[in-house]
Amino acid sequence: MESHVDAHARELARIIWDHLVVSGPLSQADVILALGCHDTRVAVHAARLWHGEWAPLVIVSGGRGKITEGWAETEAEVFGRVVREHGVPAEALLLEETATNTGENITASRRLVRERGIAVRSGILVAKPYMTRRALATARRQWPEARWSASAPDLGFDAFDADERQFIELMVGDLQRMVVYAERGFQVPVPVPAAAWAAYEELVRLGYDRHVIR
Numbered sequence: 001m002e003s004h005v006d007a008h009a010r011e012l013a014r015i016i017w018d019h020l021v022v023s024g025p026l027s028q029a030d031v032i033l034a035l036g037c038h039d040t041r042v043a044v045h046a047a048r049l050w051h052g053e054w055a056p057l058v059i060v061s062g063g064r065g066k067i068t069e070g071w072a073e074t075e076a077e078v079f080g081r082v083v084r085e086h087g088v089p090a091e092a093l094l095l096e097e098t099a100t101n102t103g104e105n106i107t108a109s110r111r112l113v114r115e116r117g118i119a120v121r122s123g124i125l126v127a128k129p130y131m132t133r134r135a136l137a138t139a140r141r142q143w144p145e146a147r148w149s150a151s152a153p154d155l156g157f158d159a160f161d162a163d164e165r166q167f168i169e170l171m172v173g174d175l176q177r178m179v180v181y182a183e184r185g186f187q188v189p190v191p192v193p194a195a196a197w198a199a200y201e202e203l204v205r206l207g208y209d210r211h212v213i214r
Contacts (some may be wrong), residue, residue: 005164009206013168015199016175017157019192020130026149029055029122031113034083035081035105035135036062036075039128045153046126047086054124059112060089061096061105066211067166102135103186106142122147129155130171134178137187168203173211175200180213 032055034046043060050058055123060083062068062075071078076095097143100107113120125135132150139148160167175196182189195202202211 001206005168005207009168009203009208010164012199012203013171014045014157016171016196016203017130019196020133020135020154020171020174020178022133022150023152024149025101026054026124026151027122027141029124029149030057030120031055031118031123031144032058032126033100033105033109033139034058034060034126035131035133036054036060036068036079036099037065037128038067039076040078041152041153042080042126042128044080044086045151046079047083047088049126049151050088050092050126051086054117057092057118058095059094059096061107061109063098063100065100067170102131102138103142103181105135106139110143120146122149124148125150127152129153130174133190134174134181137178137182137190141185141187165208169208169210172200172203172208173213176212 017121032046032049034042035154045057049055060076060079062079064071066073068075074097076097080093080095084090094112096109099108125139125148127135127150133154136148175192178190178192181187
């Protein structure tokens with residue numbers, strides 16, 4: 001792990017992780033919606049769910065975001081290739097290549113299936129573990145006519161130590177967005193435990209604020 005992430009910051013980040021990660025029983029759905037990001041393990045998990053017959057269609061959504069803006073391909077192109085390499089046929093896959101954030105992952109994918117005449121009454125959101133709670137809150141506001149659940153690769157906190165500072169900064173930004181975006185009507189409100197918010201404030205004070213909305 002990176003030496004400049006000390007034990008105190010790591011333990012504060014674990015508190016935020018414990019709030020942001022949600023999991024629950026899945027039921028069969030109309031679509032699996034994989035939210036694009038820099039972590040292709042999300043795409044692998046989406047393919048695994050398809051093979052488990054949780055839904056007949058996989059949508060991979062993502063243009064280029066704050067971490068992937070320098071990629072030669074869109075997140076959807078990269079995810080689409082990974083999903084196909086893991087055995088999902090092209091006819092069971094849709095690519096949405098314009099979204100630059102979580103809200104657009106939802107709204108652009110909703111628009112795409114409507115244009116294709118595909119009815120979606122239920123869906124499974126696939127994201128990094130610490131994005132699951134915010135993804136659910138966003139989908140329930142931006143695609144409310146569908147019933148949503150969330151799933152993530154089976155990865156614990158310590159699986160993100162390749163660039164631990166970036167990982168913590170992303171979680172800090174995500175927790176803040178849970179509050180700010182609910183106030184702006186972009187997602188349904190989700191109460192933040194006092195301990196998680198105190199951890200957020202301390203991490204911001206310590207300088208883990210690169211993705212905080214000013």
